[in-house]
Amino acid sequence: MDPARRLGRAQIDVLAQLGVSTVLLGGIYALIAVGLTLIFGIMRVVNFAHGEFLMLGMYVAFWAYSLWTLDPYFVLFVSIPLFFGIGYLTYVLVMRGVIHASHNVQIFTTVGLSTALQNVALVLWTGDFRTVRPWHSSVVIRVFGTAFNLSQVVAFAIALGLTLVLFAFMKWTHTGRVMRATAQDHDAATLMGVDTDKVYRLTFAIGIACVGAAGALVSPLYAVYPTAGLQFVLLAYVVVVLGGLGDMVGAMLGSLIVAAVEVVGSYFFGVAWKEVCYFILFIAVLVFRPAGLFGQRGAETLGV
Amino acid sequence: MLRLDAIDAFYDDLQALAAVSFEVGRGEIVALVGANAAGKSTTLRVVSGLMAPRRGRVLFGDEDLTRVAAHLRVERGIVQVPEGRRLFPFMTVVENLLLGAHPTRARAARAKTLEYVYSLFPLLADRRAQLAGSLSGGEQQMCAIGRALMARPRMLMLDEPTLGLAPVLVSRIFETVRAINLDGVTVLLVEQNVRQALTLAHRACVLESGKLVLQGRASELLGDERLKRAYLGL
Numbered sequence: 001m002d003p004a005r006r007l008g009r010a011q012i013d014v015l016a017q018l019g020v021s022t023v024l025l026g027g028i029y030a031l032i033a034v035g036l037t038l039i040f041g042i043m044r045v046v047n048f049a050h051g052e053f054l055m056l057g058m059y060v061a062f063w064a065y066s067l068w069t070l071d072p073y074f075v076l077f078v079s080i081p082l083f084f085g086i087g088y089l090t091y092v093l094v095m096r097g098v099i100h101a102s103h104n105v106q107i108f109t110t111v112g113l114s115t116a117l118q119n120v121a122l123v124l125w126t127g128d129f130r131t132v133r134p135w136h137s138s139v140v141i142r143v144f145g146t147a148f149n150l151s152q153v154v155a156f157a158i159a160l161g162l163t164l165v166l167f168a169f170m171k172w173t174h175t176g177r178v179m180r181a182t183a184q185d186h187d188a189a190t191l192m193g194v195d196t197d198k199v200y201r202l203t204f205a206i207g208i209a210c211v212g213a214a215g216a217l218v219s220p221l222y223a224v225y226p227t228a229g230l231q232f233v234l235l236a237y238v239v240v241v242l243g244g245l246g247d248m249v250g251a252m253l254g255s256l257i258v259a260a261v262e263v264v265g266s267y268f269f270g271v272a273w274k275e276v277c278y279f280i281l282f283i284a285v286l287v288f289r290p291a292g293l294f295g296q297r298g299a300e301t302l303g304v
Numbered sequence: 305m306l307r308l309d310a311i312d313a314f315y316d317d318l319q320a321l322a323a324v325s326f327e328v329g330r331g332e333i334v335a336l337v338g339a340n341a342a343g344k345s346t347t348l349r350v351v352s353g354l355m356a357p358r359r360g361r362v363l364f365g366d367e368d369l370t371r372v373a374a375h376l377r378v379e380r381g382i383v384q385v386p387e388g389r390r391l392f393p394f395m396t397v398v399e400n401l402l403l404g405a406h407p408t409r410a411r412a413a414r415a416k417t418l419e420y421v422y423s424l425f426p427l428l429a430d431r432r433a434q435l436a437g438s439l440s441g442g443e444q445q446m447c448a449i450g451r452a453l454m455a456r457p458r459m460l461m462l463d464e465p466t467l468g469l470a471p472v473l474v475s476r477i478f479e480t481v482r483a484i485n486l487d488g489v490t491v492l493l494v495e496q497n498v499r500q501a502l503t504l505a506h507r508a509c510v511l512e513s514g515k516l517v518l519q520g521r522a523s524e525l526l527g528d529e530r531l532k533r534a535y536l537g538l
Binding site: 174177178180181184185187188189190191192193194195196 | 352353354373374375376378379383384386390391392393394395399402403404406407451455
């Protein structure tokens with residue numbers, strides 16, 4: 001039977017709305033997750049401070065808006081180089097010392113960094129919820145019975161664009177090839193004359209630039225406070241595991257799946273249940289397909 | 305061209321090389337032979353810089369490389385084909401080859417060197433878009449040698465290039481090494497295939513439990529009684 005006949009007009013609208021929300025949300029999650037999976041894939045380090053860089057990105061957008069009424073999507077062009085630099089410095093000052101250490105040491109380091117950044121934000125900017133409300137966050141677009149605000153669409157488009165640029169960079173430039181090669185075989189890359197420390201600096205800088213950009217993009221949509229990064233980074237871990245650790249295409253598809261679970265779960269069970277929904281999915285993937293839904297078996301140890 | 309000067313190397317407390325000294329002259333093929341765990345691969349790791357010796361010096365030309373980082377030694381022209389190929393399995397053949405041309409010296413001549421590599425191994429040209437991990441063992445070895453050549457080596461180090469290959473491929477690899485040498489590349493070769501290695505090389509060094517026990521002209525070593533008994537099974 002034609003589903004359109006079985007379903008009433010209202011149900012189709014709901015489905016369309018859920019679909020659109022999924023895609024819009026998924027695009028932003030992808031940009032957050034891609035930076036995380038890039039860092040993990042190449043450096044073999046899980047960056048538990050990833051969410052805090054997102055939080056910093058949101059604060060940058062907030063202050064630029066409050067002090068100079070700069071639009072977050074304009075601030076983005078400053079945020080990307082700024083967070084590239086922050087990532088670069090963080091690598092040199094913090095990560096370099098532990099890059100060849102055991103996983104335990106690395107986890108303590110990035111968790112410590114995360115706590116430190118949260119508390120720095122708390123001291124500097126208090127725990128207040130702050131919001132950025134540029135004009136486009138109140139413009140509602142209606143297409144075929146679905147509604148979404150302009151900020152969401154722009155954020156999605158920019159996130160998608162940045163993710164695709166990163167893909168192209170990794171696939172077709174010499175530097176991208178060098179980064180992938182380092183992920184696959186660190187020693188062999190060294191024997192090709194690759195300065196792997198330089199690759200790690202660059203990787204961390206790019207990963208942090210992505211999440212800093214994401215921070216600016218989500219600032220008109222979510223409130224910012226010192227632990228604002230947590231809500232995103234938890235789901236970014238789910239995305240990264242779903243997609244196969246270190247797999248960038250997997251991270252994109254994983255973002256869509258997590259966004260779908262969140263949107264559909266929130267609609268049917270209520271917003272409070274959304275985390276339960278995607279963590280059930282997360283545990284199921286870990287039990288049944290630890291290499292990720294799309295990962296090649298064994299690839300998680302090669303970082304592809 | 306290359307000189308190792310009283311190298312001592314350790315894996316933690318385990319001594320892998322003891323006072324190893326030898327030279328490789330410009331344009332030579334020098335074979336490094338010996339049993340398993342004699343220290344052959346360790347010697348190459350010390351030369352390429354993947355491993356730092358506890359004592360001794362590595363000299364290349366007039367320069368002391370002992371404290372120079374591994375990736376910078378590639379810039380100087382020391383390029384190693386690692387044991388077990390170590391290709392980048394999830395990248396295509398041509399991507400692997402292009403990565404070989406990473407050193408600044410090699411970057412500009414990339415297209416020309418690629419042609420040279422394809423002429424040496426026409427098969428790689430046919431397989432250029434295939435993932436390196438899906439090649440057969442012999443093809444992978446060709447790809448690994450090709451990738452090293454892309455770096456425009458002045459000295460090429462090969463670690464067990466014929467390990468696990470069918471006899472016909474073994475001869476093919478040896479012929480290629482000779483051709484590369486005739487094109488002006490100095491070769492330092494680690495081989496378990498002692499007889500063929502000695503036939504190919506100009507000179508050879510024999511390692512035993514981390515010590516250099518014998519060195520000389522390869523043709524003379526082929527007739528050496530000790531070597532015959534120990535490695536050639538005669």
